[in-house]
Amino acid sequence: MPRQQEPDPGARMPIVVIGGGISGLACAWRLERLGAPVLLLEQEERAGGVIRSVRREGVLFEAGPQSFLLTPELSELLREAGLEDDLLRADPRAPRYVVERGRLREVPLGPALLFSSFLSWGTKVRLLAEPFGHTTPPADDESIAAFVRRKFGAELLDRLVAPMVAGIYAGDAERLSLRGAFPSVHDWETRFGSVVRGAIKSRPAGNAPRGGLATLREGNESLVARLAERLGDRVSRRARAISLRRAAVESGERQEATTGARFEIECDIAGRRETIPAAAVVVATPARAAAALLSPLVPATADLARIEYAPVSVVAGSYASEHVPRPLEGFGFLVPRAERLRVLGTVWNSSLFAGRVPEGQTLLTSFAGGMTDPSASALPDEALYSTVESELRRVLGLLCAPRV
Numbered sequence: 001m002p003r004q005q006e007p008d009p010g011a012r013m014p015i016v017v018i019g020g021g022i023s024g025l026a027c028a029w030r031l032e033r034l035g036a037p038v039l040l041l042e043q044e045e046r047a048g049g050v051i052r053s054v055r056r057e058g059v060l061f062e063a064g065p066q067s068f069l070l071t072p073e074l075s076e077l078l079r080e081a082g083l084e085d086d087l088l089r090a091d092p093r094a095p096r097y098v099v100e101r102g103r104l105r106e107v108p109l110g111p112a113l114l115f116s117s118f119l120s121w122g123t124k125v126r127l128l129a130e131p132f133g134h135t136t137p138p139a140d141d142e143s144i145a146a147f148v149r150r151k152f153g154a155e156l157l158d159r160l161v162a163p164m165v166a167g168i169y170a171g172d173a174e175r176l177s178l179r180g181a182f183p184s185v186h187d188w189e190t191r192f193g194s195v196v197r198g199a200i201k202s203r204p205a206g207n208a209p210r211g212g213l214a215t216l217r218e219g220n221e222s223l224v225a226r227l228a229e230r231l232g233d234r235v236s237r238r239a240r241a242i243s244l245r246r247a248a249v250e251s252g253e254r255q256e257a258t259t260g261a262r263f264e265i266e267c268d269i270a271g272r273r274e275t276i277p278a279a280a281v282v283v284a285t286p287a288r289a290a291a292a293l294l295s296p297l298v299p300a301t302a303d304l305a306r307i308e309y310a311p312v313s314v315v316a317g318s319y320a321s322e323h324v325p326r327p328l329e330g331f332g333f334l335v336p337r338a339e340r341l342r343v344l345g346t347v348w349n350s351s352l353f354a355g356r357v358p359e360g361q362t363l364l365t366s367f368a369g370g371m372t373d374p375s376a377s378a379l380p381d382e383a384l385y386s387t388v389e390s391e392l393r394r395v396l397g398l399l400c401a402p403r404v
Contacts, residue, residue, distance in 0.1 A: 012279065131194045290304050
């Protein structure tokens with residue numbers, strides 16, 4: 001029989017957070033900082049979800065996200081966690097590239113895009129005219145692709161926006177919601193009638209800190225590891241939530257048995273069944289797991305199970321710099337679908353951030369799969385490695401296999 005945890009009569013019921021990825025950890029951290037009793041349930045031995053940093057033979061690999069956008073909220077979280085001094089920022093002026101006819105082509109930044117041959121004059125005219133016009137977004141949500149075609153034309157979508165969406169979200173611009181992925185862009189058009197005018201008027205004050213891409217000196221896992229460490233025994237590992245129900249007010253001979261418990265969570269904790277009472281519950285799991293937990297209480301949440309996740313494979317390698325024919329200075333490159341490569345894009349980690357590799361090595365991380373090519377992630381490891389290495393040789397002219 002499941003064992004009912006006996007509540008401490010003098011203790012307040014905890015807020016239980018289910019899921020120990022970055023969202024669950026950040027939520028539990030904020031609740032704890034606000035003075036709320038909190039308990040985080042993570043089904044794995046290690047908290048942190050897909051954020052994982054691995055150092056091997058002096059090379060720092062990121063198995064999940066390679067960097068993060070430094071928002072004010074995230075800056076504050078890093079400061080609270082004592083990691084502010086470990087922050088490494090990417091140079092926002094670092095070049096970006098796309099593959100064009102099998103070769104790298106630098107994407108001009110800012111106004112320089114209008115004076116380059118990267119786009120046709122027709123697209124440039126639409127970009128120049130946009131801030132002087134006024135448009136209203138459709139009442140129904142639209143895809144990123146539909147938005148870009150409507151505002152700027154198909155060329156900008158195919159050459160720049162669609163590869164960027166594949167690189168950021170591993171998503172398909174034809175299916176990804178503009179409001180969901182880029183809510184500020186939709187807001188600018190709604191409020192100002194122009195995306196460009198909205199972006200200009202929404203700029204932070206001159207002395208306000210700016211965001212940009214960043215990472216941590218010892219890898220992104222430093223943050224989730226620090227949050228889990230500071231939360232201490234408020235993190236319960238190997239704790240899988242099986243079901244969620246409202247707490248019984250009266251059950252047979254048992255009066256309301258908890259001091260403020262509104263929910264009960266049936267769990268498997270290291271192979272042992274337990275029922276955990278909670279004043280409130282935050283579900284920070286993948287959508288399908290969230291639907292299974294929540295739909296018995298809120299039937300409409302069953303629709304969460306319909307949310308699709310883009311399958312992405314991360315392939316990283318460190319190469320002897322002498323075998324990389326050209327200096328790789330910049331963020332990396334993205335690949336338009338017209339190029340018919342399986343690599344979605346490649347990040348030049350050792351160019352972006354210091355301390356990723358020993359002297360004389362170059363670290364490249366490539367991504368394959370996504371919503372536009374889901375079968376790539378189903379390839380056997382050796383076939384995937386071979387495909388990525390072959391395409392990197394074609395695009396970058398690499399002269400050898402990776403050292404690590």
